[in-house]
Amino acid sequence: MLPKQLFFLTNEHLCAYQWQRGRLSEPRHFLADRAGMDAFTQYLRENPDRPAYLIADMVEEDFQRQLLPHVSGRARRGLIARRMNLAYRDTPFRHALIQGREAAGRRDDQVLFSAITNPGAVQPWVNVIGQAGVPLGALYSAPFLAMMLVRSLAMAQDHLLLITIDSAGLRQTYFQGRHLKFSRLTTMTADERLADVVAEETDRMQQFLTSTRLTGRGDLLQTVVLAPRDEIPALERACEDGPEIAFHFVDMETAAARLRMREVPRLADTLLLTLVGRNPPASHYPTGAAGHLFRLWQTRIGLYAGSAGLVAAALAATVYNVWATVDANNTAARLTAEAPQFEARYRAVMATLPPAAARTVNMRAAVTVDETLRMQGPQPLALTAIVSDSLDRAPAITLLSLEWQVPSGAPPAAGGAANPLQQAGQPTDAPAPIYSSALGIPSPPPQTIRIEGEIDAPENDSRAVLDAMNAFALDLARNRRLAVDIVTPPVDVRSNARLSGKAGLAAEPGKPRFALRVTWKP
Structure with a gap:
């Protein structure tokens, strides 16, 4: 895996990590102010050619579910773009995800629209990355990355509420099957107890899901709380199961073991960063000019890889040619050494044979001439x-x-005798020779x-x-x-021929x- 820079962004600060050899480095924290931006710029200059991936976990992230007529191709893209412009006109950070079709009626498409409604909390950091010349590979939404976490931990349910604790606060994400439907971030103060906040916010989330008809009467909401192990006992005492809700508590040690992580994190940030570091998905939100730098970086890496492949192929061909040359030289030397032995054996065999009527060369020539005459x-x-x-x-x-x-053949040369036999002293009445051309x-x-x-x-x-x-x-x-x-x-x-005959007489x-x-x- 190539080295990467991973950034986790909240409303208050940005945490920067280096991903190398499958592990995360210690984080560097930068506050969302001018001093923090300047320090972050200096940090980016340390690795300007290393691609970056930014995860945004913001309070101002909105989710809307809409039904759109089922169309395809350019018509679908145009319809989704118009709906996004209508719903989120004031932000460039918007995303649309098609989540299947309705089971009845016109079978419309189910589309989840999301956007960071406060672009001022994200755009300055993206601009700093682009100005530093760092290729930005993707801008992710933490709730959408939670879908990867659900699949990795095998927690999919018909109605699943995933509660995670990260550096931004308490994140509640609701899933129907494998599809994200809604997510909400609640900030926490230092004097609040985690167990009390989880119990209170879960009750509010259940009421919201019921009021928006995401869950119906009789649906059991499976609530999975991902928290440090020392917080689990307090959470179990504060969160009680009800007729329509069931709590499950997963400690970070278990989650880290399922993700095959060497170190146990305390916050869910590290889980999401690890998933992105291992296998970065496609970007959720547009990356702007920094994304163009990333595409140039990809092109450069592709050219380097192609050049390396050509060099490897050339080296392999060179090694093969050298080996073939050495083998050919050895074979030639062996044949040269064997040639005198075969020549001596040939002469010995020919010495025991009676004299031949004609030499082998003449017999070969005669056979060649006969074959030529036949063809x-x-x-x-x-x-x-x-x-x-x-x-x-x-x-x-x-x-x-x-x-x-x-x-009979070609005529005699100019100035020569009419018959070549005369030059050899043959009698003049000898028959004319037949030339080979005939x-x-x-x-x-x-x-x-x-x-x-x-x-x-x-x-x-x-x-x-x-x-x-x-x-x-x-x-x-x-x-x-x-x-x-x-x-x-x-x-x-x-014209000079003579005509003769008489009219009325029969022809000869x-x-x-x-x-x-x-x-x-x-």
Whole structure:
């Protein structure tokens, strides 16, 4: 847990504590006057970067219960804000808590409004904290913190009146189940006996709860008095059970044991401060400029935590890389030491074998060449399949012949012999060499195919003949890797061609023929 500054504020004074390692320091007391404010300012300068949490236990704290129409979202927030402005116009310290819904009727929301009606008792202390640059995390109401105390001590009842004695006086807080409904602070003078004040104020509180219909006829008010152990006997004699009230007395030793506190306090202030120090809840009242400083402090702490995480991750990565490097070096050294042994064993095994027809390197190269020829060597199947698909879409064309060719290779270099075999003294009538590029090394070679076919078209309809051949050629050319050239058209349409024939005579027998050359680059 991070260190904190905890302040308990009453109408007369402020008690300051330091929370560190799960324990409260000795309190420092500051009166609510100019001298006390100046001393408090000097005190804040001792720990300007330590966040602060302020608990206000004021006489002028008002509670109102209202029923609001059940709405949600922005409409609910606007309705609550208007009701708070109407009920507590003159104070910025106001709070609204939704406590469920009515069981019948429109099922309106039950809302508890509270406010410190005398802001002049709190605002100067908040201003001093902000001017000192101390981040104020929250401004709490002591009655609302009493809900945490009820849950921690497992004292929830249908009708519970919790009576505590703190530095501000006698605090009476009424709960229905787990919900706070009303609270009242009574100041005590030095000559008043605690037992007499508790008995008198409890009787008044019971009458008030009955008059406001918080308790009904026949409801039993469970009254729990939290007091020092030496006061319990006098309280038991002064407070008697009645038909609608039952008293229970819990000493501070028992409360401290349930909260796992190392020291036994005498006042309830310490119990509330301990709960806030361990797990600070959300603020009940606005904190103003000092709250902005707290949000900046949270951002700074978040950045520090993120930076620490990055540094830890970097250190972990560095340690891992160093370990991996050392391990890799050890492995490399071991393999280097083992390599001569394996080389000697290899040579010994090879010495016992008969001479091989070819070296291992040559055999590996031959296998590589064979695999390359199998994968990239020229084959007519792929190109003839493309031509076959186009012929299926051209029913008017009849295939007569196919001539598949692959270029023999690159031409000889400029200035060199036409045949490289002549440079080696070979006879001039030796066959021309086949270059590796024609075999698919290093890449598949281009291939050509000559297509000869005839066209089945109406007699003397030259336009239909040309359209059929052109459609077939365009269908082949749709493949981006094919280049189609017309070698022999079915009809000679050149401008210098000679036309001959006689009108009325039948055309010569036979169908028009054509020839195409298709070049494919795989």
